[in-house]
Amino acid sequence: MREKKRYLLVRIDPPFPDPDPKELYFAVVESVTSLFGDAEAARMMPVVITCGSGYAMIRCIRGYEEKARIAIVTLTSVGERRIALHAVATSGTLLALRRKISMLSLISFEVVASLRFRDREYAARRYPCQKVDLHEKGIKSQELLFLTQDDLEES
Amino acid sequence: MDTDACIHPYPAGNSSVRRMAIEAGALGFSGIVVPGEMPGVYQGVHIIPAVLIRENDIRKVTGQIRKHGASGILIFVDAGDTGFNRAVLAQTGVHGIRSIHRIPKNAFDHISARLAHENGIAVEIDLYPLIHERGVSRQRVLNRYNDLMKLHSRFQFPLILSSNACSVLDLRSPEEIRLLCSLFGMNKDDTNQALRTISTLLSPLESVMVVP
Numbered sequence: 001m002r003e004k005k006r007y008l009l010v011r012i013d014p015p016f017p018d019p020d021p022k023e024l025y026f027a028v029v030e031s032v033t034s035l036f037g038d039a040e041a042a043r044m045m046p047v048v049i050t051c052g053s054g055y056a057m058i059r060c061i062r063g064y065e066e067k068a069r070i071a072i073v074t075l076t077s078v079g080e081r082r083i084a085l086h087a088v089a090t091s092g093t094l095l096a097l098r099r100k101i102s103m104l105s106l107i108s109f110e111v112v113a114s115l116r117f118r119d120r121e122y123a124a125r126r127y128p129c130q131k132v133d134l135h136e137k138g139i140k141s142q143e144l145l146f147l148t149q150d151d152l153e154e155s
Numbered sequence: 156m157d158t159d160a161c162i163h164p165y166p167a168g169n170s171s172v173r174r175m176a177i178e179a180g181a182l183g184f185s186g187i188v189v190p191g192e193m194p195g196v197y198q199g200v201h202i203i204p205a206v207l208i209r210e211n212d213i214r215k216v217t218g219q220i221r222k223h224g225a226s227g228i229l230i231f232v233d234a235g236d237t238g239f240n241r242a243v244l245a246q247t248g249v250h251g252i253r254s255i256h257r258i259p260k261n262a263f264d265h266i267s268a269r270l271a272h273e274n275g276i277a278v279e280i281d282l283y284p285l286i287h288e289r290g291v292s293r294q295r296v297l298n299r300y301n302d303l304m305k306l307h308s309r310f311q312f313p314l315i316l317s318s319n320a321c322s323v324l325d326l327r328s329p330e331e332i333r334l335l336c337s338l339f340g341m342n343k344d345d346t347n348q349a350l351r352t353i354s355t356l357l358s359p360l361e362s363v364m365v366v367p
Contacts (some may be wrong), residue, residue, distance in 0.1 A: 013324060035338075036287045073331045074286050076324070084324040086182070086308075086331070129177060143165065146323045148168035148177065 004062040009089040009097045010072060012095070014133055014146075015054030015107045016125065019078040024048050024056060032071040041091045044068060048096065054107040056085070057097055065090050082144070116147070117155055157329045158186035158203065158353040160279060160317035161231070161253070165198045168321030175323060176200040182328035188229060188317070188353060203353065205229035207253070213242040224248040229356060231279065234258045237267070244270035250356045251315055253279035255303060263303070271312035277352050278303065278312055282327065283319040285335055300339035307345070313356070314349040 014020065019027075025048040032041045044064040049057040060068040069119040072085045088104070091097050112124035115134065122134035122145070132152060159179055164172040172189055179187050186201035195202045205228055207241070208219045216232055223230055231251040232243045235258060243249060244267055255263055255278060257309040263278070271278055280303070284296045307314060316336070320326045327335065329350055336346045 034293075066334065069331075070334045073327055073335055076287055082322070082324050084326075086328065131174065131177060144169055145165070146174045146178075147165075148171060148173040150173055151171045 005059050005093055006062045007091050007097050008058045008064040008087055009100055010056050010085045010087050012054050012056055013084040018052050021048050021051040023079045027075055031075045035071050036067055055101055093109055115127050156185040156354045157350040159184050160188050160315035160353055162187050162189055162320045173197050178323040182326055205231055208232045208257045211235055213239060220246055220248045236282045238263045240267045244276055246357055249276050251277040251279055256284060256299045268306040268310040268312055277315040277356060279315050279317055281317055281319050282335055297339050304340050311320060313352045315352045318347045
């Protein structure tokens with residue numbers, strides 16, 4: 001018998017670069033398994049449908065969407081990269097979520113190739129609402145900082 | 156006013172306090188408690204200063220409380236063994252006791268729970284280990300919080316919820332916190348109340364005094 005599904009639209013933070021969908025799938029499954037166990041993960045059947053432009057769509061069996069959302073809250077990394085997922089909407093059809101994405105404002109940013117902050121060299125992404133993400137340039141340590149325009153002006 | 160009861164911005168973490176305020180506001184918080192920060196409002200989010208006391212000796216704790224008590228900021232003390240917790244909960248000027256998940260199993264018992272209720276001292280539920288730990292260590296934390304909820308249902312002491320976020324990536328929305336809290340039997344009403352406890356701690360309800 002064909003089981004009913006539920007689709008979750010999640011926002012990826014930080015939005016860029018997009019995580020690899022396969023790696024994201026493994027991270028979601030690991031979160032579900034570590035929190036609820038193999039048996040519940042098998043019943044939930046979480047799958048990453050799409051991933052890109054700062055959003056991902058995750059499918060699960062109907063009735064397990066709340067547990068899927070809890071597991072997503074506990075997801076902290078995809079591969080080596082620190083990440084946070086925030087559920088935006090849940091729906092019974094993919095079409096409804098695609099409509100929802102089209103209504104959401106696209107995440108825009110401006111790339112700054114080189115920026116100095118506290119005597120270190122960073123590459124920066126400026127988002128609207130004063131947000132600035134700094135990524136340290138270097139081979140050994142690549143520190144990631146989340147600041148605001150005010151912080152940069154003050155330093 | 157939904158408030159995250161403790162976050163650790165730059166330099167302890169990788170996000171500035173302003174960025175934390177922006178992200179917390181976007182997630183649905185009206186306030187964040189930041190140890191060692193100046194009070195203020197940034198993009199509509201209240202920044203509430205606090206002091207975290209991490210001492211094992213009650214005399215040192217008393218000294219710290221005396222030092223910061225008059226400054227009108229929130230004072231949180233890290234929990235310890237049974238005797239220490241009872242002594243801390245009997246102190247005036249303490250707003251909350253934290254790190255309950257790190258102490259021995261029965262170190263926060265029914266006497267501590269009653270003291271917390273009588274003195275209006277909040278008990279912190281730290282969400283960081285629930286999000287970041289895996290396996291046995293997370294099970295232990297869940298077990299500890301289950302026990303805490305049993306005591307809470309009996310003694311009704313105030314609870315506070317904190318992400319202890321060191322990064323904007325560690326912040327969770329009030330709705331996500333409600334979901335997480337359901338893991339250890341905390342219902343929606345209790346979670347909502349716990350998210351608003353900070354405002355109660357800042358302006359506690361007192362009986363009406365007749366001034367002649």
